[in-house]
Each structure stands twice: as structure tokens, then as C-alpha cells.
Amino acid sequence: MNRREFLQRSTALAGAAYLGSPALAETIATLGEPNLVIGIVSDIHLRGADTAATFIHTLEYFRSLKVDGVIIAGDMADTGMRYQLETVAEAWHSVFPGDKGADGRKVEKLFIYGNHDMEGCNNWGFARRHEHKASFEREVIANDPAKAWEDYFGEPYSPVWTKSVKGYRFVGAHWVPGHKEGIAAIEPFFGEHAADFAGDRPFFYIQHQHPKDTCHLGHAWGEDDGTATRVLSRFPNAVAVSGHSHTPLTDESGIWQGAFTSVGAASLRFCAGDFKCPTGANGYENIKGSLMPKYEGVWEARHGMVMSVFDDRIVFERRDFLRNAEPLGDDWVVPLPVASSQKPFAPANNLRASAAPEFAEGATLSVRDRGETIACAFPAATGVDGVRTFDWELTCEVDGVVRFTRHLVDYNCRNSIQRALRPVEVILAKSFFPVGASTLLVRPRGFNGRLGKALKTEIRT
Numbered sequence: 001m002n003r004r005e006f007l008q009r010s011t012a013l014a015g016a017a018y019l020g021s022p023a024l025a026e027t028i029a030t031l032g033e034p035n036l037v038i039g040i041v042s043d044i045h046l047r048g049a050d051t052a053a054t055f056i057h058t059l060e061y062f063r064s065l066k067v068d069g070v071i072i073a074g075d076m077a078d079t080g081m082r083y084q085l086e087t088v089a090e091a092w093h094s095v096f097p098g099d100k101g102a103d104g105r106k107v108e109k110l111f112i113y114g115n116h117d118m119e120g121c122n123n124w125g126f127a128r129r130h131e132h133k134a135s136f137e138r139e140v141i142a143n144d145p146a147k148a149w150e151d152y153f154g155e156p157y158s159p160v161w162t163k164s165v166k167g168y169r170f171v172g173a174h175w176v177p178g179h180k181e182g183i184a185a186i187e188p189f190f191g192e193h194a195a196d197f198a199g200d201r202p203f204f205y206i207q208h209q210h211p212k213d214t215c216h217l218g219h220a221w222g223e224d225d226g227t228a229t230r231v232l233s234r235f236p237n238a239v240a241v242s243g244h245s246h247t248p249l250t251d252e253s254g255i256w257q258g259a260f261t262s263v264g265a266a267s268l269r270f271c272a273g274d275f276k277c278p279t280g281a282n283g284y285e286n287i288k289g290s291l292m293p294k295y296e297g298v299w300e301a302r303h304g305m306v307m308s309v310f311d312d313r314i315v316f317e318r319r320d321f322l323r324n325a326e327p328l329g330d331d332w333v334v335p336l337p338v339a340s341s342q343k344p345f346a347p348a349n350n351l352r353a354s355a356a357p358e359f360a361e362g363a364t365l366s367v368r369d370r371g372e373t374i375a376c377a378f379p380a381a382t383g384v385d386g387v388r389t390f391d392w393e394l395t396c397e398v399d400g401v402v403r404f405t406r407h408l409v410d411y412n413c414r415n416s417i418q419r420a421l422r423p424v425e426v427i428l429a430k431s432f433f434p435v436g437a438s439t440l441l442v443r444p445r446g447f448n449g450r451l452g453k454a455l456k457t458e459i460r461t
Helices: 003-018 022-029 053-064 082-095 115-125 133-139 145-153 186-192 227-232 416-421
Strands: 036-041 069-072 108-111 160-165 168-173 203-206 238-242 255-257 261-264 303-309 313-320 332-335 366-369 373-378 389-398 401-408 424-429 437-446 455-460
Touching (some): 036 053, 053 082, 082 133, 082 145, 108 168, 168 186, 186 227, 366 455, 401 424
Parallel strands (some): 036 069, 238 261
Antiparallel strands (some): 036 303, 366 373, 373 424, 389 401, 389 437
């Protein structure tokens, strides 16, 4: 199969990356060895040697795959202490002594500082619990981040660094204390070096925060101020990798393509689901008992990825490293070159945009009065092309006039397919509803933003 044939086939099958397509698996299996293999983790949050077991296990898995490098997209040291960073370095060197794999090949460190590395000593009253202030200050990474970096990783520190791995360029931008909403240094960097990154060949950019309004559809907590999105939008061949939000890899919106490609790396410590919810969606604001069911397995999920770069595509394998690298869903496949291919993961122009998730014929929305709250239950929804549901739009109407709308997100951190197929129940406070009769409607929404047909029921409060 030549490059053009692969592009035609992979474009047709890109949506099937969500569907477990045997044809896609066969295509991937028959196209030879990758040019580059990179292990990806983020938010490992080590405190001491007793917290390093999963990280070491993950590195050993990467070593078995003969990776060319490992990305850590920030938050290595949980409370920003040098001894915690030393634990990271010791774990690394125990698996990759001298930065080399078992076969003696170079394995590149592609690490950046995150907010916990640089400001974690201020969290949870950690600093106040230390009586010996002088010794405490000597341990704080942020007091001399360059020296800590050079002491433990044996390489020069720069707020923005660049490395080449087997001919592919990587750029990392460290968290800047006091400026957590943006990484201003990347603007002059890419301005000065724009010619170095031009063309179709992908390059990889690493920062801790998600670039604003990219992966996770802009819903995930902890995005930057838009700096990275503005800068990288000049480079359609850019692939951004970020962490920070701990949003699990079972969220199919964790990969985004617009002006560039953006991928959320989840967390190797625990997964979460904190979304920006101005309407109280998901109940994480816990307004008078309104909540979705608890996120499943958040403290029992250690997510990471393996990225394989071929001439014609990039493949992201999603894994749970608490469960022996168990797959979390179907691989994400990005056709190359991205500048000339359709963009299969963009919410607005998704290849599956012609379809919306739909409830099965005969499905019903039921409500149950629980005193101060109302339980609303409905089945899963799938589309005619197997389109999975990202969230549900719940609307209350009185005589056709919308009184409130809530978007409900539910996660199973164990498996994206399980999450998509299970029934849903949401608990709503009666105080949300107008007094008297109203109509409750629920519509499934796909990752392409399209809404399916509504289930509805009458309700009286």
C-alpha cells in the first residue's frame, strides 16, 4: 500500500478508530515499523520512593517497546520539593541508566515542570507544617529550578527547550510561577524559529496546561490563556501534548484537530473529571444535591499513552498502567500530513459529522421523586454509524419556553466503550424546576457536537 492509498483508506477509517474496526487494526498492522515511538505520561505526582511503583512499571513497559523518548507533561514532584524530583530521577535511571534502553540506544528525556513542581509547596498548608524554614527553603524546587533540573536530570535548564529525536523536533515549555495562565516565552521562541518548524513534518510541543479551546472541547479545567493556541495555529504540523486536568483517556474528546493537533495526556497518579460547569453540569459543584453518579475508578486509574509516528499517520495507544497496560479504548489515528488531510477529530468538522448519537427505538426517559430531588434515568445512545455519546443535554421547558439547560458528562475511567453503553441516572434538585408542570427533555450529543433526537417526559413539582 502506497502513501496515497493509505491516506485514502485511513481518512475513511479515521472515525472507526473509535469503533474497534478490524479493518483499521489490519491496516495498522501491515504498514511496517514506526519511525519514532514515544511514551507519554503526565501528572505523576511523586512524593517519595513509596509512590514511584507505577511510574517505574510504566517506564519498564516503555522500555519493552524500545521507545525513543518519554514525555512527562509536568507535575512530577507533588509538592514541589527537590527530594521528590530526585525520586523521579532515580526511578528514571533505574530503568534507563545513562538515558539508554536495554539495547544501549539513547532514550530522550522530554520532561517539563508543571504547577506542582513549581508551586506545589504552597498547597494544602504544606509549607506551614515545616518548623525548620531554612532547610525547607533549600528543598523548594522553585527557589532554583535550573539547579534542581541540572542536579537530577544532568542537562541544562531553559524555560523553553528544544530537542531532536530521530529527526523529529520536540519543544517543551516549563510552568512559570505566578503566570500559570500562559507560557509567554513561547511566543518569541516560535517567532524567532518559525522557519525551523515549517512544512508538513510533524513536530511536538509539550506544556502542562491544555491549550485553550482544544482538547476536551474546551471543557476541561486548567486551560492556558490562549497563548499556545494562538502561537501553534500558525503551524498545522504541530502536535501539542498537555496534562494538568487529569481528564481520563476514556474521554474521546481528549484529541482535537483544528489549526493544529492537541492531545490531553491524563494522569499517571489519578484521573479526575473536573469540568468548567457554569450551569452546574455534572454536579461537581454539588448544588443542593444535584449530581451525576460518582466518577468510576478515578483513584484506581493510571493513564498514559504510547505514540508511534509513521510516514503516513500518528497512532496514540491509550493504556491503564494500573492494569498491566490494559487498552482504554481504540487507538487514535491521525493521518499525515495533517495540513492536507481532513481533520477527523475536530468537533465542528468531524468525519462523522453527518451522524448524531441516537436513542434506540422505544427508549424512555423516566423520573422518580426523591423528596428534595428528582432522579432522571435514560439509556445509552448510539448513532447509525456507531457514533458514541460525549454528553447529554438536559432541558426543562414550560409551554415550549426553555427554563434551564444542563450538560451532563459521565465517565467510566476504566473503559470508554463501557462508558458509552451503560444507562445513565442523574439526580436534580427540585429547586432547579419551576413550580407546577414542565417538560423534561434529554438529547445525546456526539463528539462532533451534533444532537440526537430528544426523549421527553412530563414532570410536576
